[in-house]
Amino acid sequence: MTTTRRVFLRSAAGAALAVGVGATLAPPAVAAPAVDNPTSPSRSHMAKVEAAAAKVQPGTRSPNGWLVNTAANKGGSVWTRPVAGTGFGVDVAIGDAETVLVHVIRRFHYEIDTLRPGDVVGFRPPGSIKHGDYEQNHASGTAVDIRPGSYPRGVKGGFLPYQLAVVRDILAECDGVVRWGGDFSVPDESHFQIATAPDDPRLHALVKKLRAWNATPGAGAGVIRDPRDKKRSAAAEKLKRAQT
Incomplete structure (x- = not known):
């Protein structure tokens, strides 16, 4: 083609x-x-x-070290990318960040609850961001909010126990490259962000793993894991202690 x-x-x-x-x-x-x-x-x-x-791209960077954009689909690093299996796309930084965040969204879609167009917010222009902290990562296309209306900032306990176990399993599978807003001092349970700089070896290793899964039938998002598996739950608990 x-x-x-x-x-x-x-x-x-x-x-x-x-x-x-x-x-x-x-x-x-x-x-x-x-x-x-x-x-x-x-x-x-x-x-x-x-x-x-x-x-x-004004040359500034978001708190996690990625280039801020003022608009999506305008020649910068943020573009609307498809989320396979969902029927919608999300505005994210193309490349490594895209691979990781799309994986997170797909696992949420398959294992926590079915997502629909409009349920996921990715890129947000700098001027639209109300809080000057972690939310600035949206301006670089390296953060997504999944159903922010259902899991508002400042409110904790929005997930059922099994759903929370899946969230923890997703984070552990991402090897510390992704942080969840539910662990912030002011909780934001809809929020997931890239926690590393663009040149971090952990990011590159995770992306390599995820892309290999995406190319392998029976691997990657869509293959249901059991977050109660002892090995997986132990890894999730270890990461939780490290990130909180």
């Missing part, structure tokens, strides 16, 4: 924006397109990609 220009620009934008904490946004070195490969990115195309990104 021929890659569309839209998908190409998204992929190129993701590559141009894969920078670590503290790094400045700099043009990537791009070789001149080969004569026999008309799909190679040209310097003019990359210049357009970088110009589009600059319009929506």
Whole structure:
């Protein structure tokens, strides 16, 4: 299938924006397109990609170290990505953050309760965020709120015991890369966020694991786990102590 220009620009934008904490946004070195490969990115195309990104990325970072965007689907690092098996998409940072957050949403959908369009809030523009703390991570597309109306900020105990066990199991499966708002001093049980910087080895290891699962029938989200399994529950409890 021929890659569309839209998908190409998204992929190129993701590559141009894969920078670590503290790094400045700099043009990537791009070789001149080969004569026999008309799909190679040209310097003019990359210049357009970088110009589009600059319009929506002021250069600031969210508390977890990811680049803040002012809009989604406008050339930056945040795009609407499909959540397989749900019938809807979510605005998140493409690449590693996308892989992790979509996994969290899918497990919630399959194992806690069926989600519908509008149930998950991802990216939020900086100016729309009421609280200047962890909620700023929405502005980089590295946090999602699942049914925020059902689990409002400041309220604890919204999950049934088995549902809470699944939440803990999801967190343990993500090896500490994801934090849950239910563990915050002011609880926000709808909130899940990337807890590491973009260059953290734990993030890269988790993404590698999840992508392997996604490519393997009978693995990944959709395969029901038993959070009461002794090994899994022990891992969940250990992480809970570490994150709270």
